[in-house]
Amino acid sequence: MRRARDLRPFRESPRLAEARGADRTELWTETAGTLPPVYGERWLERRGRTYRAFEPGRSKLSAGIVRGWSGDLPVPGDRWLYLGAASGTTASHVADLVGREGRVYAVERSLRPFARLAALAERWPGLLPILGDARDPRRYLTLVPQVDGVYADVAQPDQIEIVLANAALYLSAPERPVLIALKTPSMGRDLSAAGHARLAEARLAPVVDLEPSVKLEPFHRGHFLVGGRARGELFREVPGPAVSPPRARSRGRRRR
Ligand SMILES: C[S@@+](CC[C@H](N)C(=O)[O-])C[C@H]1O[C@@H](n2cnc3c(N)ncnc32)[C@H](O)[C@@H]1O
Incomplete structure (x- = not known):
């Protein structure tokens, strides 16, 4: 699991975060579950919260x-x-x-x-x-x-x-x-x-x-x-x- 500094809340959804890069936006959800990853997605911790990458290539939502x-x-x-x-x-x-x-x-x-x-x-x-x-x-x-x-x-x-x-x-x-x-x-x-x-x-x-x-x-x-x-x-x-x-x-x- 890695640490990230650049996660921001996404719109009004308190458990959805985004990390904006130069060429793409990453989405992360604050997990309600426990490891291991569900489909190989990345996990990270920030300020005591655990997030999972919400991969657009894997999820239509x-x-x-x-x-x-x-x-x-x-x-x-x-x-x-x-x-x-x-x-x-x-x-x-x-x-x-x-x-x-x-x-x-x-x-x-x-x-x-x-x-x-x-x-x-x-x-x-x-x-x-x-x-x-x-x-x-x-x-x-x-x-x-x-x-x-x-x-x-x-x-x-x-x-x-x-x-x-x-x-x-x-x-x-x-x-x-x-x-x-x-x-x-x-x-x-x-x-x-x-x-x-x-x-x-x-x-x-x-x-x-x-x-x-x-x-x-x-x-x-x-x-x-x-x-x-x-x-x-x-x-x-x-x-x-x-x-x-x-x-x-x-x-x-x-x-x-
Ligand atoms: C494209 S996959 C879903 C992928 C999933 N939503 C995701 O993003 O992780 C479509 C799924 O719908 C299920 N499905 C198709 N017709 C259904 C029905 N009438 N009732 C319940 N499930 C159905 C299929 O078995 C299949 O697992």
């Missing part, structure tokens, strides 16, 4: 932030539903951002990555692995409470519908964030990457107040970070699992 995502991010104490957690590369950083008081409900349907995710969760408090299919969100109703945000990286042709069905069922109230790592190569060859991104935005726009989408190149070819804040229409118009509107929370979500 990190790439989105580095490329200028202006929307909400997980903050300490939040509960997030994470769809398509794989073995936990990005989910571990989301768990870092929400800290020990927060929770990340990490859904993964494939056994092999899930086994690694489950092992990781043993040393990452707040990371709760769920073996499940995000196309069938009612199946984990007993495991997932109402959440403050939804992040999805399922790389499926119907990824937008998967996310909306989950958001309608689990988001605690309108104005909560919905973030999607959009993989356009999974969406067919009939449109360009930008065309697929526009189509996804058009589908989302009636139910999500969209932030400007961010192209994740050169880190992830054909990927975008898209999303924004859920509108009330999401809970009324998205067909599928929600039987009753989610209860509203008293606190309004602050603009970040």
